[in-house]
Amino acid sequence: MLFVIGGNAQDRPTDFLSADFHKQRREAVRTMLPANSVAVFFANPVRNRSNDVDYVYHQDPDFYYLTGYREPNAVLIIFSDFQKDAAGKMYNEILYVQERNSNAEQWEGKRLGIVGAKEQLGFEMVFNGEAFLMNTIDFKSFDVVTFFDFKDDYRDTGGRADLFDLIRTFKIKTDYFSNYNSTKKELYTMIKSTDIANSANVAQVLGRYLNDDDDLKRDELLNAFVKAKNDGLRAEIKERVSVELKSYNFDTNVITEIMNKLRETKTPEEMVLLKKAVEISAVGQLEVMKAMHPNMSETEIQGVHEYVYKKYGAEYEGYPSIVGGGANGCILHYIENSKPKVGNDLVLMDLGAEYHGYTADVTRTIPANGTFTKEQRQIYDIVYRAQEAGIQASVVGASFQAPGDAAKKVIAKELMALGIINNEAEARTYFPHGTSHYLGLDVHDKGTYTAFKPNTVITVEPGIYIPEGSNCDEKWWGIAVRIEDDILITENGPVNLSAMAPRTADAIEKVMKQPSPLDKFVLPKLD
Ligand code: GLY
Ligand code: MN
Ligand code: MN
Secondary structure, rough: OOOOOOOOOOOOOOOOHHHHHHHHHHHHHHHHHOOEEEEEEOOOOEEEEEEEEEEEEEEEOOHHHHHHHOOOOOOEEEEEEEEOOOOEEEEEEEEOOOOOHHHHHHHHHOOOOOHHHHHHHHOOOOEEEHHHOOOOOOHHOOEEEEEEEOOOOOOOOOOOOOOOHHHHHHHHOOOOOOOOOOOHHHHHHHHHOOOOOOOOOOOOHHHHHHHHHHHHHHOHHHHHHHHHHOOOHHHHHHHHHHHHHHOOOOEEEEHHHHHHHHHOOOOHHHHHHHHHHHHHHHHHHHHHHOOOOOOOOHHHHHHHHHHHHHHOOOOEEEEOOEEEHHHHHHHOOOOOOOOOOOOOOEEEEEEEEEOOOOOOOOEEEEEOOOOOOOHHHHHHHHHHHHHHHHHOOOOOOOOOHHHHHHHHHHHHHHHHHHOOOHHHHHHHHOOOOOOEEEEOOOOOOOOOOOOOOEEEEEOOOOOEEEOOOHHHHHHHEEEEEEEEEEEEEEEOOOEOOOOOOOOOHHHHHHHHOOOOOHHHHHOOOOO
């Protein structure tokens, strides 16, 4: 019997987000939707690696957040209001899934199918994707159809009801046009709500938008409004814009704002998984500190971190691992990790385990031989003090920029004191990136990027990077340091979730003296 639902043909961990969690998140979306609207979410595409090998599938985080479904070729529909089917049954959401297929399942693994999605994910109304291609949802009857605009990075796999077919059907049913431009809709909306007495000013503002965007420049109505010589003409165009707007029931802003708001703050259930991802990653850093020696390659160091992740059951890395020895650390997202020996340099290691969807993002920079040189330590300590200032600034109500402002101030002042820069503005040369981002299902997670709220998780990650040939004393060249921790914002102040990874220069040197189980893991030499 092949189709065993809930059987143990494929044992899985049991600590995934619960069906209740996803249901409650969908309910939250529903309450934030405008009246008579519908939100449409598509699963991530399958991406081809080469020939008949695809990249490991990863669900779209919003889709995962709202469904728990981890397969491709699926659509989720959330209605703001109850709908009634032909048999009089009321429903306010539908999930379309991949249909079960014994041949595909023999090669690729079990599919949940309709029954599995009902039993395990708790949906009431589930159909195969095929039904979406034929279904009778009349998208034109809603005031707003909100969805994330298409990236056009999916391909026609030839499969029945694959993502390509699903999106094509949606576009046809909504009269979506390929040159849809959400800014255009915003500007039309702006014109529609303009008081004619103020329309000359609005036309001036619109003119600036048109200058920056060729697509908008070609739009007849926008152009006419900007060029109109008097209020009478503008009133006429306003009328035409209002008529035109009626065919624009689709929207990409409503859904964006809703998902940013929801995903910014984490529920207790999410925090269990996110904390686990962060702690696993911190343990990875700790174990690597013990195992590190100058003969290791960047690739091997990466492997030790990732082994620890797998040992704890983390499925993936949340983003490509970054392990840069010496000046390689100056490349902010260095993922080549190919240096054969790290030697006596500092090694910058920016990695994060992904555990059941939630990703960590932790960076430590350590001396490969176990001891910081004087110059390495001087730079390290500046970054440490900058990070401390940033963490202290991560409090409820502070602006999202607060940790960055605090960290930048420390770095500028201390780099000036060492004579590496001459004025504050030059600090950007050596600290060229932001200090914080939200963390969650995405490493650079969704959020409003406004004042801090309780139960949000951010990174605080200042750095100083001094490439060879920099305009300062040569003794600093090739030093690159980033320290990154994952901070939970609470009413009682910031909590460092990655504190298990030693962070001060002294603590790092101390841990690096400890033996590692890998000291005894010696493999045969190969020719
Ligand atoms: N690892 C990417 C970042 O730190 O933002
Ligand atoms: Mn980061
Ligand atoms: Mn990072």
